[in-house]
Amino acid sequence: MPAVKYQKGEKVMGRWPGSNLYYEVKVLSFDSMSQLYTVIYKDGTELELKEQDIKSAAGFQARSRSRSRSRSPGRRRSRSRSPARTTRRSSSRTAAAVAAAAITDSVPSSRRETRLKDTLEVRPNRISLQTYLEAEPEKNQARYNLRRRKDDGAAKEVTAKPEQLEVEEAKKAVAPIATLTTQLDFGGKLGAYFWLLFLPAWVLFLIIQVNLEDPSLANFPPPLPPLEAFLDAQALAFVILWIAFQAMLYILPVGKLSEGMPLMSGERLKYRTNGFFAIVVSAVVVAVALHQGLDLTYIHSHFLQLAVATFLIATLLSVYLYVRSRYAPQEQLALGGNSGNVVYDFFKGHELNPRIKDFDLKFFCEMRPGLIGWCLINFAMALAEMKQQNLEAPSNSMILVNLFQLLYVVDGLWNEEAILTTMDLMHDGFGFMLAFGDLVWVPFTYTMQAYYLVRHPNPLSFPIVTIINKQGFVGFYIFRKSNSEKNAFRRNPSDPKLSYLKTIPTATGKSLLVSGWWGVIRHPNYLGDLLMALAWSLPCGFSHLLPWYYMIYFIILLVHRDSRDMSECRRKYGSAWDEYCRTVRYRIIPCVY
Numbered sequence: 001m002p003a004v005k006y007q008k009g010e011k012v013m014g015r016w017p018g019s020n021l022y023y024e025v026k027v028l029s030f031d032s033m034s035q036l037y038t039v040i041y042k043d044g045t046e047l048e049l050k051e052q053d054i055k056s057a058a059g060f061q062a063r064s065r066s067r068s069r070s071r072s073p074g075r076r077r078s079r080s081r082s083p084a085r086t087t088r089r090s091s092s093r094t095a096a097a098v099a100a101a102a103i104t105d106s107v108p109s110s111r112r113e114t115r116l117k118d119t120l121e122v123r124p125n126r127i128s129l130q131t132y133l134e135a136e137p138e139k140n141q142a143r144y145n146l147r148r149r150k151d152d153g154a155a156k157e158v159t160a161k162p163e164q165l166e167v168e169e170a171k172k173a174v175a176p177i178a179t180l181t182t183q184l185d186f187g188g189k190l191g192a193y194f195w196l197l198f199l200p201a202w203v204l205f206l207i208i209q210v211n212l213e214d215p216s217l218a219n220f221p222p223p224l225p226p227l228e229a230f231l232d233a234q235a236l237a238f239v240i241l242w243i244a245f246q247a248m249l250y251i252l253p254v255g256k257l258s259e260g261m262p263l264m265s266g267e268r269l270k271y272r273t274n275g276f277f278a279i280v281v282s283a284v285v286v287a288v289a290l291h292q293g294l295d296l297t298y299i300h301s302h303f304l305q306l307a308v309a310t311f312l313i314a315t316l317l318s319v320y321l322y323v324r325s326r327y328a329p330q331e332q333l334a335l336g337g338n339s340g341n342v343v344y345d346f347f348k349g350h351e352l353n354p355r356i357k358d359f360d361l362k363f364f365c366e367m368r369p370g371l372i373g374w375c376l377i378n379f380a381m382a383l384a385e386m387k388q389q390n391l392e393a394p395s396n397s398m399i400l401v402n403l404f405q406l407l408y409v410v411d412g413l414w415n416e417e418a419i420l421t422t423m424d425l426m427h428d429g430f431g432f433m434l435a436f437g438d439l440v441w442v443p444f445t446y447t448m449q450a451y452y453l454v455r456h457p458n459p460l461s462f463p464i465v466t467i468i469n470k471q472g473f474v475g476f477y478i479f480r481k482s483n484s485e486k487n488a489f490r491r492n493p494s495d496p497k498l499s500y501l502k503t504i505p506t507a508t509g510k511s512l513l514v515s516g517w518w519g520v521i522r523h524p525n526y527l528g529d530l531l532m533a534l535a536w537s538l539p540c541g542f543s544h545l546l547p548w549y550y551m552i553y554f555i556i557l558l559v560h561r562d563s564r565d566m567s568e569c570r571r572k573y574g575s576a577w578d579e580y581c582r583t584v585r586y587r588i589i590p591c592v593y
């Protein structure tokens with residue numbers, strides 16, 4: 001049996017996977033079968049290393065000293081380039097930021113990412129393990145038995161001090177392994193069961209409630225109608241026709257082909273961003289159909305059946321998405337949605353950008369049938385209100401709700417490219433949650449205010465209309481400006497028009513905005529969105545809670561989304577993110593939250 005070179009408890013230097021950096025580690029054990037040492041890093045991360053990737057601490061220091069004096073290009077660079085020349089203002093500079101700044105100073109920002117990845121000698125000394133694995137998965141996997149031995153879910157940060165050795169390219173490249181998702185969102189596996197049952201039931205509850213004389217969110221669920229009342233072949237046919245019509249508009253070679261953000265593979269997918277064209281054509285087609293005698297109030301009278309039909313389609317789509325995610329190549333998968341639990345994975349979704357040829361299912365579902373359908377339903381509710389209340393024109397409240405929500409959707413479609421830098425498109429897998437959210441939840445619950453007004457009129461005086469209008473537009477202004485600022489910055493960080501903005505460099509090569517809208521609060525777009533949501537509920541008055549459902553749901557959604565985003569960004573950007581949070585203290589409401 002060969003002698004064990006390093007003993008249990010011994011402090012040695014372990015090579016950081018995929019790089020030439022050595023960290024101080026403690027030997028925990030040696031497995032004679034696999035010939036691997038289990039070592040623990042200072043932050044508690046355990047990895048298995050081969051003997052050749054371990055050096056004794058004494059020998060390493062002597063070698064490292066002589067090398068760093070004579071030939072470390074990293075050192076030369078950081079001495080000659082003062083970190084003070086970066087855009088950062090804070091005095092408590094972390095090593096990560098200084099390291100990144102040393103590089104970003106000399107490189108145009110659009111090329112920073114590539115340079116950072118290539119330049120192995122200047123590595124930050126605090127970097128998240130998972131970020132590192134994502135950045136260079138093939139190198140890591142080629143050389144190491146790279147599994148975290150003590151995984152408690154969230155990626156931990158390595159705080160050990162790196163020593164620098166020579167720069168060389170990793171030699172082999174093999175496909176990365178599939179990693180199990182251990183950090184589960186939405187209440188984990190049990191939560192997934194709950195949401196799968198609760199979300200459709202809640203849609204049903206809302207639809208049944210809103211038709212009652214005295215609707216309330218606090219009401220006990222009324223008795224369910226018989227099963228036949230839920231299913232309607234004609235309603236199903238309409239829904240299929242609508243989705244097929246939107247799909248046809250989406251694939252027309254009209255409008256811009258926009259590039260998505262770079263994927264892990266470096267590839268950038270192309271998206272046909274012709275959403276504005278789609279809503280204009282849809283409006284024209286609906287106008288022609290109305291002229292031909294189509295009775296749009298059918299949508300009001302068959303709302304439940306239309307919702308159930310759409311739910312069936314969303315469920316079938318989710319099953320398809322789940323099955324295909326099992327066969328998708330590793331580099332096309334999202335980080336989440338691979339827990340090993342069928343229900344959780346079905347709910348969360350695992351494939352990042354499922355496509356049939358060039359047809360992007362997630363992008364299409366998020367931006368087209370549900371979103372444009374939302375406006376169509378609102379319009380049908382306005383017609384139903386006129387019919388039901390014998391009006392010659394829709395009420396002021398109905399007009400306000402219709403116009404505000406139309407503005408929201410048209411703006412989203414006009415700026416469709418901006419969706420490519422949002423969380424759903426960049427990070428989330430496509431599964432039941434998003435398919436159901438996009439196709440059922442948005443059109444059948446976001447229309448609750450308009451639906452409510454059909455049977456529950458709320459007359460508004462002109463001054464009140466003016467106040468709600470102003471408040472809604474302030475929200476819209478904040479929402480649009482902040483989203484556009486981030487989108488423009490993410491697309492071209494060196495855009496001269498954005499040169500006035502202050503940024504924090506991060507170890508990934510991307511920077512974070514710390515001035516402008518994103519320097520006031522961490523989610524200015526959420527604040528704008530919430531103010532708009534308020535303006536959609538106010539026209540319905542205060543007699544019932546039901547039209548306020550969207551506001552309540554939206555606060556919960558955005559607070560949860562913000563915390564999901566915080567942990568995701570912390571994982572990605574490590575100490576640079578902490579620095580950002582110290583500089584920009586409030587999340588959504590200045591000085592409050």
Ligand SMILES: NC(=O)C1=CN([C@@H]2O[C@H](COP(=O)(O)OP(=O)(O)OC[C@H]3O[C@@H](n4cnc5c(N)ncnc54)[C@H](OP(=O)(O)O)[C@@H]3O)[C@@H](O)[C@H]2O)C=CC1
Pocket residue numbers: 421422423424426479483486489490510511512513514518522523525526529557561565568569580
């Ligand atoms: N009506 C509705 O039902 C809903 C509407 N929305 C709206 O959709 C829009 C998009 O929201 P969402 O996708 O949740 O989140 P964001 O558009 O806010 O995207 C978050 C991402 O932005 C990047 N980012 C965060 N901080 C900074 C910074 N300081 N500088 C530069 N980049 C930063 C990070 O990604 P990275 O660094 O990787 O680029 C982060 O993950 C929002 O306006 C929201 O209100 C959202 C959900 C539901």
Ligand SMILES: CC(C)=CCC[C@@H](C)[C@H]1CC=C2C3=C(CC[C@@]21C)[C@@]1(C)CC[C@H](O)C(C)(C)[C@@H]1CC3
Pocket residue numbers: 199366367371408409411412413419422424433434436437438441442
């Ligand atoms: C409860 C449940 C099933 C939640 C799913 C959440 C989805 C409904 C939302 C997640 C992010 C969304 C966005 C929009 C609609 C709602 C969903 C899909 C959005 C398309 C609305 C229009 C905006 O202008 C927008 C493009 C910014 C926005 C993007 C996020």
